[in-house]
Amino acid sequence: MTIKGSCCCGGVRFELFEPPLMMGTCHCSRCRKAGSGVYAYVRAEAFHWLAGRDLVVRYQPRPPMRFNRSFCRRCGTSLGDPDSGRILAIAASCLDDDPGVRVAFEEYGPDAPPWEKPA
């Protein structure tokens, strides 16, 4: 069983050969601006591009910030960072199938904006 993922325009498609190791939500301002906050952590060996790798552009922040941000350059969908590390942080918002794993932790909770939760 594979878990499929794609961008908004459908140009970028990928699949996971196994469920994520874990999932977590980050509330920091950088994730918020990048348009993603929930990540599925996947072993690099379990990630496979199906289409559109040429559409993927990457933003590399200046140190000390270190997490790269990849996007589809046609539709802007935030993909997480599918290109670096042994454990990839994939934007869970791209997943088309239920990964079978649930969010287990949150990061930067105090940085969450006041409008994030229902008033």
Ligand SMILES: [Zn+2]
């Ligand atoms: Zn796209």
Ligand SMILES: [Zn+2]
């Ligand atoms: Zn973050």
